Amino acid sequence: MTAIVYTSNTGYTEQYAKMLAEKTNLPIYSLEQASEKLKPTDEIIYFGWLMAGAVVNYKVAAKHFKIKAVCAVGLCETGTITEKVRKTNSIPESVALFTLQGGYSPKKLKGMHKFIMSLVTKSLINKIEKINSPCESDIEMKNALINGGSFVKEENLAEIEAFLNN
Ligand SMILES: Cc1cc2nc3c(=O)[nH]c(=O)nc-3n(C[C@H](O)[C@H](O)[C@H](O)COP(=O)(O)O)c2cc1C
Secondary structure, eight states, X not given: OOEEEEEOSSSHHHHHHXXXXXXXXOOEEEHHHHHHHOOXXXXXEEEEEEETTEETTHHHHHHHSEEEEEEEEESSOTTOSHHHHHHHTTOOTTSEEEEEEOEEOGGGOOHHHXXXXXHHHXXXXXXXXXXXXXXXXXXHHHHHHHHOEEXXXXXXXXXXXXXXXX
């Protein structure tokens, strides 16, 4: 693997990418920087945030570099919806795919992103409020949807580290 490349909107994806770079000593670039620093033959691990099911800029990154693994960062729990993300984004089986739970920063969102999430969060909060005995993670999610919050944890990178060490 030559480098870690990422696209982040509010910073959670960047946090994970930086964490992995520290652990692996791999160089790290935003997608913009990568186009100047890397060659098309370079193998990369791509981190992108999830927007309406799409791994943002995955297709752009795949056009320019050899992607060996994709890490999709969203509000979904770490390690879930992997097959859905693979299908939606047409990520080939030969590319490893991981999902990571990022976070939510409503104050950093602008324009259409802000508008979409105001609707999505309302419906998610409603769903959580209908649960008879919400578990701790439901309550944590509800709080994050109202006030913002981070689910970024170093331990969520364990599977990706294992993949890189193989
Ligand atoms: C417009 C919009 C759409 C989103 N769609 C999804 C989604 O389909 N699935 C998901 O798990 N998270 C979704 N999210 C949540 C983000 O992926 C999550 O906040 C992520 O941590 C953002 O990463 P970033 O801080 O690097 O931008 C969405 C967020 C926004 C603003």
